[in-house]
Amino acid sequence: MADKTTVISEDDTTLPKSKVELQPILDTIFQSISSDTSDPIADVATLKMITHCEPLSGGLSNQNFHLKTPTSDFVLRINTPTSDSLCSRERELFYWQHLAEAGLAPTLHYVSDDRRLYLSDFIKSEPLLCQGLETELYKIDLLKTDSIAQKPLELADTGSSSLSWQCLETQCSAAGFTQSRFALSRSHQSPCSQNSDIGFPNQAHVLLLSLLQALQIQPKGDYHISLTEQWQAYHQQLTALVEKVENRTNAIWQARVDALLAKHDDFAASLKAIEACQLSPQFCHRDLNPHNLLLKDNRLYCIDFEYAIASHPLCDIAAVLATHNLTPSQQAYLSQHYLDSHPHLSADAQRLLPAAIEMYWVFACYWALLMAARSEQGKQMEYLNWFDSFFACITSNQKLG
Structure with missing residues (x-):
């Protein structure tokens, strides 16, 4: 090279x-x-x-x-x-x-x-084949939150029932994930059974599981950061920027900083619980949203490794569940098969998965505010709009003016 x-x-x-x-x-x-x-x-x-x-x-x-x-x-x-x-x-x-x-x-x-x-x-991403997509549309009502409307799925221009992987993009909060779990349990449908087109309209969950399991065994290298250390690093950078005159006078930015920092104690409590279920760190991409995945020859490839590091084993599955438009059955299948007997996690990991999803959005909020503060004025509002979108995914969020 x-x-x-x-x-x-x-x-x-x-x-x-x-x-x-x-x-x-x-x-x-x-x-x-x-x-x-x-x-x-x-x-x-x-x-x-x-x-x-x-x-x-x-x-x-x-x-x-x-x-x-x-x-x-x-x-x-x-x-x-x-x-x-x-x-x-x-x-x-x-x-x-x-x-x-x-x-x-x-x-x-x-x-x-x-x-x-x-x-x-350059890897040209191939379309994801779907079953019964036109009539089911993923039963997405189960995944909606009060403030984030699920994006409608768009068919790929292939002449068949398929969609691009990027069309799986969504924003699923911890509350939305918990709601879908509850709805699935009430339906008495097994997450292990893949006979229903309604529960499994495509093979996204299988492809994602294969990728997550492959990433899990990749070399950790000499780089490591815990979830708590990452939060503290972001928090320190943000509070340092607050002291700068140009940011103190930016009322729009400051209002969002205040809203995020007001939840400091909630974040600390969540992180303490999540950290307790880790037995050892593993390689983590930390941003496995649909735009960072490419589908080719029935397997997924990753791009964009800016935030890759050895960290908490819940990082990547939380990112996938937070950003991919999966049915409740697909979510359950993926989380169950990935977390059962996971070598780096305790049995509490399944229970703490919603908290890990929430922390994915918390880190996204910090990132958006840091990028806004360090960008030229014409770009700042774009990052603040992203913050508003991410912040709406945090449980019990407050409305911003």
Whole structure:
């Protein structure tokens, strides 16, 4: 894998937006990879023959481009200084390379010395086949919360009952997850039986379980952080920003900070309970939302390892349940099969799963406020809107003005 210096602007507002603006970057990457005889790209010369360049959607903190050549497809990622402040690029690359070797992530071909540019293989995500989708629509009423309406599922343009993996995106709160558990128990339907199209309209739960079990055994490396340590780190960064004059005078931002910090004691109590069920840490991606997963050849691949680290074993399944539009039966199947006899968790893990889902949204709230405070003014409101969306998923939340 090539690793050479590439200089681009330190200002998030001047990132390239077109093929013409990208060309100097691509020329530099081409020169770097061409001089590295160990790089596995056999058709490196095609980087000088880009036939298609299109921004990829889904990322909230970085910019990604799909580059198409006559023989290959790549993804060029440009990391922003704002996101640099919340993650370790060295750690991110360590896990990305290990998961690529394990066949769980796209191959990474190039990293600039300043860690601002990554070039990796492009994996085109395939549609997820569904059964009875038009009539059932996942019975999504069971998963709604008071403040978050479930997004309607959109059929993929394939001429059959299927949808893109990204269309599984939702926001399921701990309360919504608990409600779906209760509804399933009252229906007397076994989460282990997959005979019902209503309960199992697709194989998302099976694919997710396979991925979670594969991630569970990945190398932990020398990087580790507990849930409590992560919360404390976010909390300290946020309170430090509150002291800055420009943030104290931002009433919209400050109102949201106050709302989040008011729940400090609730978060501390939840974390204490969750930490108690961990027997040992394991590798965690920590952001397995549908936009960070790609489906190809009936298996899932991960992307975006900015927050990957060894941590609490409930992190990844909580993220999956919080962000994927699964039926109550699918949720139960996934949680039961993943948590039963889990080598790194005690028997209390199943009971504490709603608390772990809630902490996923708590961390998302901290992230959104930190990104808003560190972004230029035109971008701040976008992150504050994300905060409002995340905060609504926290149990017993208060309304914001």
